[in-house]
Amino acid sequence: MKSFRKELWFQTPRRRAFINITPQVEAALVESGIREGLCLVNAMHITASVFINDDEPGLHADFDRWLEGIAPHEPIRRYRHNDTGEDNADAHLKRTIMGREVVVAVTDGGLDFGTWERIFYGEFDGRRKKRVLVKIIGE
Ligand code: ZN
Numbered sequence: 001m002k003s004f005r006k007e008l009w010f011q012t013p014r015r016r017a018f019i020n021i022t023p024q025v026e027a028a029l030v031e032s033g034i035r036e037g038l039c040l041v042n043a044m045h046i047t048a049s050v051f052i053n054d055d056e057p058g059l060h061a062d063f064d065r066w067l068e069g070i071a072p073h074e075p076i077r078r079y080r081h082n083d084t085g086e087d088n089a090d091a092h093l094k095r096t097i098m099g100r101e102v103v104v105a106v107t108d109g110g111l112d113f114g115t116w117e118r119i120f121y122g123e124f125d126g127r128r129k130k131r132v133l134v135k136i137i138g139e
Helices: 022-032 057-070 089-098
Strands: 002-010 017-020 037-043 048-053 101-107 118-123 130-138
Touching: 002 022, 002 118, 017 057, 022 037, 022 118, 022 130, 037 118, 048 089, 048 101, 048 130, 057 089, 089 118
Parallel strands: none
Antiparallel strands: 002 130, 017 118, 037 048, 037 101, 037 130, 048 118
């Protein structure tokens, strides 16, 4: 069995963002040379997510509004975590809702998606460099 590991780096200009990282993951798969197996993609930070959904801007606006409804960024003092001097309690909560990782089957050298599935990086406390891990195992 072959094993391949790669880190992808992101720095968003705004606090919150959704980025379609499917092209980078597909490039990592080509680089790995693996044709059959599994591809894990996970955020390496506890204020960012990796998830699969539709690449549709209206839906991304809906996700952002929905998450702000559940865990609004402000007022910052509503959160116990922010008593530590941080201001990112909402980002930890949003990350937990949207998930840490995805696993995609690798079939015939490609990511074996449903029709509209794409991989997204969800940033909830941006404006600094953060990593995503891609780990691919197979033959
Ligand atoms: Zn924090």
